Amino acid sequence: MINMKAVEPVKLTLKGRFRFRCHKGISCFTKCCSNIDIMLTPYDIIVLKKRLGITSEEFLEKYTYTLADEKAAYPLIFLRMKDDEMKRCPFVTADGCTIYEDRPVNCRYYPVGQGILKKAIDKKIVDEEFFFFVKEDHCKGFQEDDEWTIEGWRQDQGVDRYDELNRDWKAILLMRNGIGQELDGKKQALFYMACYDMDRFRRFIFESGFLEHFEIEDSLKEKIREDDVELMVFGFRFMRYILMMEETLKPKPKA
Ligand code: SF4
Numbered sequence: 001m002i003n004m005k006a007v008e009p010v011k012l013t014l015k016g017r018f019r020f021r022c023h024k025g026i027s028c029f030t031k032c033c034s035n036i037d038i039m040l041t042p043y044d045i046i047v048l049k050k051r052l053g054i055t056s057e058e059f060l061e062k063y064t065y066t067l068a069d070e071k072a073a074y075p076l077i078f079l080r081m082k083d084d085e086m087k088r089c090p091f092v093t094a095d096g097c098t099i100y101e102d103r104p105v106n107c108r109y110y111p112v113g114q115g116i117l118k119k120a121i122d123k124k125i126v127d128e129e130f131f132f133f134v135k136e137d138h139c140k141g142f143q144e145d146d147e148w149t150i151e152g153w154r155q156d157q158g159v160d161r162y163d164e165l166n167r168d169w170k171a172i173l174l175m176r177n178g179i180g181q182e183l184d185g186k187k188q189a190l191f192y193m194a195c196y197d198m199d200r201f202r203r204f205i206f207e208s209g210f211l212e213h214f215e216i217e218d219s220l221k222e223k224i225r226e227d228d229v230e231l232m233v234f235g236f237r238f239m240r241y242i243l244m245m246e247e248t249l250k251p252k253p254k255a
């Protein structure tokens, strides 16, 4: 969750320019890694559980907490800070981030924030992505001389793969918010499993009666049996079927 008091009320495009540099010698080094609410995306969770060598269930239990989205009650996952005086991130040390290569996408974007607006263009509703700065008093990086565009910052921080793989998940959140209905407890639990808890979702597909109810090609079955990213993408399809009643899955004819 972003510190709204630090958000600059200026909507930027990819061409937006700024000066910024974050480095180990800066006086505020790691100050941004305490007492902060960092929302995790489905792909973040896959990357982090792999990095730590644990299951999605273990990761979610040990490192996260869940809040419901205000409009539609979607479960959203946040990184749990340590229970110490500073409320430090579990991955920060005096030397910096211990999982730097696999840090969550919101840590990569910082101090840039990201938003999506729905706009009507030629009678069609389209998503418009925009950016903004989060300028917190403790962050001295804005006083440094390196010049960036938002586009260049995104490339440097390696967010493309994250944004691409999380796109369908964000689209579900946006569509449902637009419809203005709340998820009931059962759908919340399915959403949590299919978007965040890949190991349990895999058991749900292969060890419950799921495959007796839906037509799934053999090649796809093999992929989602082995690959968490393929399974996550399939999870988004499954949620569109459940929430939007879209024909993203084909039920088998009843015997
Ligand atoms: S994951 Fe790394 S970059 Fe993000 S808050 Fe924790 S220590 Fe900082």
Ligand code: SF4
Pocket: 021, 022, 023, 026, 028, 029, 030, 031, 032, 033, 110, 111, 138, 139, 140, 141, 142
């Ligand atoms: S507060 Fe800003 S400059 Fe300092 S370490 Fe964090 S991101 Fe870098």
